[in-house]
Amino acid sequence: MRIGYQAVSARNSRPDGDDKTVKRHEIDTAAEPMEVPTSDRGVIQTIRDFRADILKATELGWRRHGDIVKYRLGPVSVYCISSSELAHEVFTNTSLYGKLGPDNPLRLVLGTGLLTSSDHEVWKRNRRMMQPLYTRTSIEQMYSTMQECVERMLVRLDHHAESADLVDMHRVQMQVTLDVVSQCMFGVGVDELGDAAKPESVEHALNFAFDRLQNPFSAPLSWPTRTNRRFRTIMSEFDEYVYKLIADRRNTEPGYGDLLDMLLGARDEETGEGLNDREIRDEVMTTFAAGHESTAQTLTWAMYLLSQNPEAAARLRQEIDTVLDGRSPTAQDLRDLKYTAQVASEALRLYPSAPLIPRLVARDCTLGGYRLRAGSRILISLFNIGRDVRHWDDPDEFRPERFDADKPIGVEHKAYAPFGAGPHICIGKHFATAESQLILAGLFQRFDFRHNPHHDVQTLASITLRPRYGMEMIFRPRTDRASRMRTESRSHS
Numbered sequence: 328m329r330i331g332y333q334a335v336s337a338r339n340s341r342p343d344g345d346d347k348t349v350k351r352h353e354i355d356t357a358a359e360p361m362e363v364p365t366s367d368r369g370v371i372q373t374i375r376d377f378r379a380d381i382l383k384a385t386e387l388g389w390r391r392h393g394d395i396v397k398y399r400l401g402p403v404s405v406y407c408i409s410s411s412e413l414a415h416e417v418f419t420n421t422s423l424y425g426k427l428g429p430d431n432p433l434r435l436v437l438g439t440g441l442l443t444s445s446d447h448e449v450w451k452r453n454r455r456m457m458q459p460l461y462t463r464t465s466i467e468q469m470y471s472t473m474q475e476c477v478e479r480m481l482v483r484l485d486h487h488a489e490s491a492d493l494v495d496m497h498r499v500q501m502q503v504t505l506d507v508v509s510q511c512m513f514g515v516g517v518d519e520l521g522d523a524a525k526p527e528s529v530e531h532a533l534n535f536a537f538d539r540l541q542n543p544f545s546a547p548l549s550w551p552t553r554t555n556r557r558f559r560t561i562m563s564e565f566d567e568y569v570y571k572l573i574a575d576r577r578n579t580e581p582g583y584g585d586l587l588d589m590l591l592g593a594r595d596e597e598t599g600e601g602l603n604d605r606e607i608r609d610e611v612m613t614t615f616a617a618g619h620e621s622t623a624q625t626l627t628w629a630m631y632l633l634s635q636n637p638e639a640a641a642r643l644r645q646e647i648d649t650v651l652d653g654r655s656p657t658a659q660d661l662r663d664l665k666y667t668a669q670v671a672s673e674a675l676r677l678y679p680s681a682p683l684i685p686r687l688v689a690r691d692c693t694l695g696g697y698r699l700r701a702g703s704r705i706l707i708s709l710f711n712i713g714r715d716v717r718h719w720d721d722p723d724e725f726r727p728e729r730f731d732a733d734k735p736i737g738v739e740h741k742a743y744a745p746f747g748a749g750p751h752i753c754i755g756k757h758f759a760t761a762e763s764q765l766i767l768a769g770l771f772q773r774f775d776f777r778h779n780p781h782h783d784v785q786t787l788a789s790i791t792l793r794p795r796y797g798m799e800m801i802f803r804p805r806t807d808r809a810s811r812m813r814t815e816s817r818s819h820s
């Protein structure tokens with residue numbers, strides 16, 4: 328099967344004057360596989376481009392060369408994919424396009440938990456074991472714990488709102504989402520985590536690993552460079568903390584009903600063996616890391632987008648006031664907070680928390696008529712796919728109502744996959760959706776806010792897509808009726 332390129336006349340609406348023409352596939356089943364177009368940037372330049380701004384580099388490559396582009400990173404070739412159909416094929420064919428192997432730098436932090444395991448059987452066993460905790464019903468039982476974390480965040484913000492301080496929304500979200508995941512999954516709050524598991528430490532460790540993913544010429548970890556030493560210190564503090572958490576729980580009666588209980592109680596159906604401490608540590612680290620940053624980035628970008636789109640913010644506030652009437656949300660309320668969920672979905676389309684998803688090509692093969700070599704890496708660009716004019720009208724505009732219809736066009740085209748797709752689809756999707764609704768509802772019930780217009784907003788793609796310089800906002804207490812009701816009902820309870 329062969330896919331050729333043809334320029335599409337429709338153009339992206341971005342006003343920066345760049346040529347946003349994209350290319351689409353035409354299938355010619357008779358032809359020989361073609362070579363993937365190679366980026367015209369050399370190896371060193373590509374490494375520099377990626378480290379400076381990998382999103383910009385891969386977006387330019389897409390505009391220039393099409394939906395599949397080969398980059399050379401020294402010994403490693405990377406194919407960047409920006410077509411929803413090809414992405415879907417990669418996501419669903421896990422035997423041909425697997426997770427990265429033992430040289431995956433993310434393993435330095437996460438070990439071989441669900442996100443980084445390349446052993447399909449072990450991954451399947453662990454996924455099956457953890458899945459029951461992530462069903463909608465199980466997650467509903469976590470709402471009250473999530474809500475307590477939201478209340479703590481609101482109290483922390485109260486003080487800043489009274490004095491109209493500048494607040495870094497990104498930090499606020501990193502803290503509340505870490506609190507939520509550690510309370511719900513391991514029964515410890517963010518205040519008890521100590522220095523080892525601070526959001527900044529998790530972020531630093533993941534950045535370190537991501538940098539090694541983009542730069543095959545990184546100094547070996549054994550070299551005593553300042554960066555290596557700092558990374559090793561962070562990781563040994565993490566490990567000490569997590570192994571103690573596991574040991575303490577082993578010495579306690581089960582009954583928390585959380586992820587840690589589940590991991591400790593799991594038994595192999597055939598051998599009856601449980602997971603060892605290292606395996607549990609890896610799943611704990613994975614859940615800490617995957618379970619808070621992505622949601623934090625989604626909410627940070629959502630708040631930014633709402634600050635720039637007052638009509639959407641007003642509609643959101645109205646929905647929250649109407650549905651909740653000043654109360655804390657129940658499970659039924661979350662089903663009714665439809666626009667709130669759409670705001671998070673639209674923020675994820677424009678700023679997918681996992682903008683570039685890596686895979687490893689297991690065998691020589693063809694994808695969309697192109698020849699792919701075994702051992703090469705793939706990066707699926709959810710960022711490019713979410714802004715593709717072939718799937719989305721005015722793709723750069725923030726319009727949560729796109730998700731009003733039962734199936735918006737981008738979803739029909741499989742162009743909406745911020746949680747991934749296929750067997751590795753995010754296990755925490757429902758968890759993150761409910762959490763995002765609870766946090767947005769809490770913030771909108773209690774505060775008015777605006778973005779600091781003097782603050783520079785830029786993207787920085789690491790493992791997640793975060794604002795490069797944070798997100799400065801000013802909060803003020805709401806003074807109207809709906810907000811007073813919530814404050815009063817809280818003081819009576």
Ligand code: HEM
Binds near residue numbers: 617618746
């Ligand atoms: C808005 C929030 C979130 C986004 C956008 C997101 C996105 C993703 C994506 C794209 C993947 C697929 C990665 C791949 O195919 O290689 C993934 C996997 C995963 N996510 Fe999330 N995630 C979010 C929240 C969460 C939460 C809250 C948790 C846990 C509490 C979580 C845990 C995981 C795990 C364990 C995996 C690996 C699944 C597997 O391979 O079986 N995520 N996530």
